[in-house]
Amino acid sequence: MLRAVLLFPALCLALLSASFGARAAMEIQVVGGAANQIAIAIVPFQPAPGQPTPALTDIIANDLDRSGQFRRLDPAGVQPPTLPSQIDYASWRGRGADAIVVGQVLPAAGGRFEVRFYLLDAVRRTQLAALSYTIAPGQWRATAHQIADVIHEKLTGIPGAFSSRIAYVQKQGSRYELRVADADGYNPRIVVRSAEPVISPRFSPDGKRLAYVSFEDRKPIVYVQSLADGSRRKVAAFKGSNSAPAWSPDGQRLAVVLTRDEASQIYLIDADGGNPVRLTRGGNLDTEPVFSPDGQTIYFTSDRGGSAQIYRMPVAGGDARRVTFTGGYNVSPALSRDGRFLAYISRDEGRFRVTLLELETGQVRVLTDTARDESPSFAPNGLAVLYATVVGNRGVLGTVTVDGRTRARLSESGVDAREPAWGP
Amino acid sequence: MNKILWPVLLVLTLSACSTTSDKPVAVESRTTQPTASTTPSTGTAGTTNAGVSGSALPAAPVVDPRKDPASPLYKRSVFFDFDKFDVKDEYRPMLEAHAGYLKANPNARVILQGNTDERGSREYNLALGQKRAEAVRRVLGVMGVSDAQMEAISFGEEKLRNTGTTEEAHAENRRTDIVYGDE
Incomplete structure (x- = not known):
């Protein structure tokens, strides 16, 4: 993209089509949190070979952090479940979890990926959302934002703004x-x-x-x-x-x-x-x-x-x-x-x-x-x-x-x- | 070269004509020369004898007074106090000079560019800069400049002359600049 910029040094103003990207090295720092945060465990999704970086769950976690509505529980030390049937509710509840997110990324035809995501109520042991997305690699971040929106709406009753x-x-x-x-x-x-x-x-x-x-x-x-x-x-x-x-x-x-x-x-x-x-x-x-x-x-x-x-x-x-x-x-x-x-x-x-x-x-x-x-x-x-x-x-x-x-x-x-x- | 010489020659010829009626030949030989429209700026050479025309030559290359540091037209900035939008009296002579120039040159146009310091909202500062531009426009209007010759606009805080954060820097940014359309 830098190359494209240098090609037009004489133009003081250039209208660029939507396909022109720009370099991103965005840093996000979050401080504070709401008074009554929802405790959520976001278990890293089972990855597919060659999937884009960063991991979907990293992007989702970042979104939820910025909202201040959630307190994330460290999922380390637990055998990561990828399906609702594998969840040890008692153990998550013991860590204080209100909600659990699990999922997996699977290779799909034509270089695409299928993302399966489940949101579970750790107290009632019920499923709040279960969605599948078949996406191109370019839709990676957008998919993470959509999942974060679903989590936000299901748990707070208010739609998320992560896809905006x-x-x-x-x-x-x-x-x-x-x-x-x-x-x-x-x-x-x-x-x-x-x-x-x-x-x-x-x-x-x-x-x-x-x-x-x-x-x-x-x-x-x-x-x-x-x-x-x-x-x-x-x-x-x-x-x-x-x-x-x-x-x-x-x-x-x-x-x-x-x-x-x-x-x-x-x-x-x-x-x-x-x-x-x-x-x-x-x-x-x-x-x-x-x-x-x-x-x-x-x-x-x-x-x-x-x-x-x-x-x-x-x-x-x-x-x-x-x-x-x-x-x-x-x-x-x-x-x-x-x-x-x-x-x-x-x-x-x-x-x-x-x-x-x-x-x-x-x-x-x-x-x-x-x-x-x-x-x-x-x-x-x-x-x-x-x-x-x-x-x-x-x-x-x-x-x-x-x-x-x-x-x-x-x-x-x-x-x-x-x-x-x-x-x- | 021709552009400079022909008017001079024409002036010489005309002045010769006005003072000596006994040499009609010289006049007739110049009747196909450019019209008098190029002559007014050097036309005062008139009453002297054709023989001393050397004194008329320096008048040909006219210095644009707007570019002459010695001219009040060279001054272009009106500075304002903090949160103030009235044109201070010290700028009247300079604005009189610009008004005089604009009235003498009806085709001349000026853009009055208002500016503010960087503190506060960009849009609010744009409107504050506009107030400073309008203040100068009103003064020039009272001095007789046609509205059609002036446009008051604002850069707000977008074109800081001094990017420092001292009071001196802020003061330098609180101003209206007079910019001519042909500049």
């Missing part, structure tokens, strides 16, 4: 790459490569398109790009600056910030760029719009009250109401998909941290202990927030669960990652 994807911008030297990767940061693919900054990527609700802001034309312009074929169009390129795209829940419209009439104001446009309708009025600064899950309300950041605060207003028009009250700088609103929580960045004594507001109760909780957090976005299942922060002078991505107890850091050595967005 994230978008982020990687800066290396003076090169910018907009990338889409698996939720654990692996399997990154380059969406856009540019010598100019790219910010604010946002997945369409169906995950098939990305809206983002590119400075390649010496000013900020909003693009929408298909992830399937790489085709793209300028959807907001009016006089002045164009930025901060947000998809409506039905994927038909975007809220954007334009400056064509006055200082930064929020407009609605069709997803193909037509019919701009101005939403906010007045000479103040309004930006960072996001839709509520029902599409009826826009949350946004404004300086209308003299400091940066988050407000909400009806999409149909009308008065804005202030949502954040504590502190002098609250920006970058993100809503959980159930509309219950608002995540945002709050400045307190010079530190910018991910903060969570339960909208109904007004309860506020600071989720991180870093100092330069930016760009929060919720996991599809609403249980965690993805954000950017700075560690050791370098931009890294992190996730934190909404209870604030489990944090994971996704980082690739030697590069600067920023502007993350969690997609479907």
Whole structure:
């Protein structure tokens, strides 16, 4: 892949098809865990000759660790069962197991593999899931994420978000790459490569398109790009600056910030760029719009009250109401998909941290202990927030669960990652 | 070479014409020369006698005042205080010079590029940078520059001039740059 990059040194911007990969050397560090974790024993699957690395159970374990919902029991010292009938329940129960995962990988025709996986309730000694996947080697990690999703949903009642994807911008030297990767940061693919900054990527609700802001034309312009074929169009390129795209829940419209009439104001446009309708009025600064899950309300950041605060207003028009009250700088609103929580960045004594507001109760909780957090976005299942922060002078991505107890850091050595967005 | 010489010759000829009516031959011999559109910049040579035209030559290679360090047009950056968006009085003379240039050159265009320091949200900073660009645009507008000649945009914190984290570095980044469309 590096070779492919070097072939086009003169191009300041190259649209690359989905088949272009990118090198991955992602490190994942997890700290903390939920108050009441489910004890789970993940027994290494019986391997097939020539299967990809790392082992499926390593990827699954990593996923479950990031969620903070599970405490993994060390399966060492036990004769590894591969089928439910081989499980010694009493022994696992004696180690405190609530659930057990076993499985096997078998060679299949055409270089494929069959993965058989079983999830068992160690207390009731019942089978919670039994699934078989016949996969190509390239579907290895995706299969592990699907199994982790099944485990998460069966044991917590809430779907996992391990098969979802994230978008982020990687800066290396003076090169910018907009990338889409698996939720654990692996399997990154380059969406856009540019010598100019790219910010604010946002997945369409169906995950098939990305809206983002590119400075390649010496000013900020909003693009929408298909992830399937790489085709793209300028959807907001009016006089002045164009930025901060947000998809409506039905994927038909975007809220954007334009400056064509006055200082930064929020407009609605069709997803193909037509019919701009101005939403906010007045000479103040309004930006960072996001839709509520029902599409009826826009949350946004404004300086209308003299400091940066988050407000909400009806999409149909009308008065804005202030949502954040504590502190002098609250920006970058993100809503959980159930509309219950608002995540945002709050400045307190010079530190910018991910903060969570339960909208109904007004309860506020600071989720991180870093100092330069930016760009929060919720996991599809609403249980965690993805954000950017700075560690050791370098931009890294992190996730934190909404209870604030489990944090994971996704980082690739030697590069600067920023502007993350969690997609479907 | 021809591009430089012909206008000069034409000026010589015209000035000769305006001061001496007793040598019509010289004028007639030049009637097929380029039109007067190339002459206004050297046209002040007029009243002197054709014989001393050597003084008109240096006027031909015009220095672009925007590139001349001695000209106020050479200055392009308006700096702002922390969390402030008003153009300080010290920048008025410089902005007057740019307004004068833009009014004298209706085809000239400027992009006003607002910038912020790196602290805080990128999108919010983009909007703050826009405020700084708009502030300069409004001042130039009051000075008589047409809106059609100006575009206020923002780079937010994306194009830091100084990547340091000191207050001096932040101050250097809080600014609006004036960039001409032909640059």
